[in-house]
Amino acid sequence: LPTLTAYRRGHGLTVTQRALNIEVFDEVLSRRHIEGAVARLRAHYGPRGDRRPPRPIAAPREQVAWALAHGAQVAAQVEQAKRIVRSPAFFDGPKGLKAITVIDEALRIASLPFYPAALELTTYRPAMTADSSRNILREVRDPHFNMLLEIYRRGVLKDIERQRPDVVGISIPSMAQMVPGLTIAALIKERGLPCHVTVGGPHITMLRERIARCPALFSLIDSAVVFDGEEPLLRLCEALDAGGDLSAVPNLIYRDGETIRVTERKEPAKIGALPQPDFDGLPLDRYLAPELALPLLTARGCYFGKCAFCNVGYGEPTFSLMRTEMLASQMLDLHRRYGVRQIFFSDEALTPRTLRELSQIMQRDGTPVLWGGCARFEKPLTAELLQQVYAGGGRMFLFGLETASEAIMRRMVKGTTLENMHRILRESAEAGIWNHTFFFFGFPGETLEDAQQTVNFLYEHQEHIHSAAFGTFLLEVDAPAHKYPQSFGISEVIEHPEKDLAIYFDYRVSEGMDDKLAERVADSFLEALPEKRYPQYYVNDVYRFLYACHLSRIGQRPPPWLVPEPVGAAD
Incomplete structure (x- = not known):
């Protein structure tokens, strides 16, 4: 992402880059959010966790009971745990272990209302496998399973509405990011915002042949950039500014009416010809790491x-x-x-x-x-x-x-x-x-x-x-x-x-x-x-x-x- 940002800024474009992983963890690992998750569990499962909830799949009773019993304590500790992980105190063995344990418990509590979907420190596990377009199209809009819908609506979606960008590019580096990334796309389309939504990244490139045979995905996105994206993404922005003919943009899969089109592959630029990555604008002090x-x-x-x-x-x-x-x-x-x-x-x-x-x-x-x-x-x-x-x-x-x-x-x-x-x-x-x-x-x-x-x-x-x-x-x-x-x-x-x-x-x-x-x-x-x-x-x-x-x-x-x-x- 920082290399793409540097390339486009170097060609005179205004670019805002966001690290939504950081923003989501910051939101979820807060006292307010964990207390809200516990309140939701109590409302759905009853004060002892033994009531049948009004949702398609119930979380295991013992997990709900544990969350109800320990949720208040975890909520009271989670922000201090976050501070420890972001400081040299993380290298103090007992303190670091206690902090990571609290964070792990907080993520489990926050995920339980959306079971079996789960946000973990190293990944996001959707309720259904992300190797099916049918599953993805359902889950990106399903409030029973998708905890990111509420978070994105309160955060990044409001910013997109206010800033009104011409293009929103979503990086999807792995399968675990398919539902989180396409959830943003779904919300933009649901709100009817007039911006071109494109996706890219290693996982999208691996799916290039399958995406071209999956028109349903283009209800969420307008295009997909495959392989190296520096010049294709710049050319996409220029083409949209010039009237919207995307046929000459390289490395692009896009919808043209009822047809999905695939443009010519361009040889990647040599790494020495690319600019230094630009991290300006990213909240580097909010990563969950001691340094x-x-x-x-x-x-x-x-x-x-x-x-x-x-x-x-x-x-x-x-x-x-x-x-x-x-x-x-x-x-x-x-x-x-x-x-x-x-x-x-x-x-x-x-x-x-x-x-x-x-x-x-x-x-x-x-x-x-x-x-x-x-x-x-x-x-x-x-x-x-x-x-x-x-x-x-x-x-x-x-x-x-x-x-x-x-x-x-x-x-x-x-x-x-x-x-x-x-x-x-x-x-x-x-x-x-x-x-x-x-x-x-x-x-x-x-x-x-x-x-x-x-x-x-x-x-x-x-x-x-x-x-x-x-x-x-x-x-x-x-x-x-x-x-x-x-x-x-x-x-x-x-x-x-x-x-x-x-x-x-x-x-x-x-x-x-x-x-x-x-x-x-x-x-x-x-x-x-x-x-x-x-x-x-x-x-x-x-x-x-x-x-x-x-x-x-x-x-x-x-x-x-x-x-x-x-x-x-x-x-």
Whole structure:
């Protein structure tokens, strides 16, 4: 969003950017809102929570009873909890844990009147799956399930009515944002506001072929911008200003009378030709984090781009790399303008060249910014380079481990070796860098023996891995495994007609574990994990990254993930 804003402001357009996630959490995590949710539960379910409510689906009785019993206490504590999470006090283990617990409880109470929809700290879960246009069209207007309707009507919708913009652009980066994003669109159309509503973002791009076959969605929106949006969105604004002929706007899906039209794809701009992201106007002090961490990109696309499970680039080669001097200049400018001390690179994978050059520049110039991002287990990541990365401000790497079975690594075209994985995890940890790993079970052809090799590898490196995210294989649209299923041991891809906006698909394999067995393996691994004394630092990537930076500033090394923590451990 800040890059789109910078591009349009640079061409003379007036742009207001809003981070509605921040605004929604700020509204919900307030004493007034939680007290209102408790009052609504009492009105619907009775003072003891045992009455049948006047809504299609009732929340579990024990959850309602808990909310009624504890709601007043949570409401009284929620604003203090929010202040703690936004302050250095979050790094005080017991205080931070108490604050996150209160926030989690407050979100559960706020969500219960709209059960089974739920607003959580890391996601929004709609009442119905967001891979169906029928579900979405119903839920964006349904006050029984959509808690955002009231919040948006009181907030952003009034501002749109007052400001009367020509274009409202809604970024939808993931499936979890489909209902929240399209709820705004539905309210604009319901109110009859004379603005062009367009959507974009990674999730919309993944759905580009399906959106073009889904005219019902265009009752909510006027157009969708797919792929990179800087020039297409600018051209859309210019076309609307000139009279409304959208046929020459690139990367656009739009309704023309009763017809849905798709315009020509334009090659994306190289990242070095784009302006520095512009965060002006965003309420950066209201993020639910103890310190500000801003995102940047060092490249667009993935320099490897061959993994069978991944749809980076949406199946097309689009990689471009920023000059490292330009990158370092942007980091320093963000530090000067916003006081930010942490930058998280949102790239798919930082190149070894960028790591080497950036750490040299940061060390040379003494830039007071710590940073982290994703990396691959590449041979050029030597012990010397990893030490240099730490000296140049690098504090966290997120590695795509995926599997430790060499047979499955070859099958998924991972392009890494066990030898490099062993070495880099050890040498990175020795350098003081926080190692986060991603892995999953159930890639087509994987056996229980293969999965056990991954588990064995993780425990062999329990001193060198500091956190992880794991799950099971997902067959994702545009990934090589989806485009060429037979080549990867998938005997059948199952598409459900009612899921007309799906990006994940059921499948059958010709050999190895099926998806249900893979889920049992993942569940068993989860159950065996040691508990963390202060799990609040592992809630999301931002908290982990800020915790890693905090520990480095006070001279402590990252705690191992798989090593049980003794009951008297220091904070």
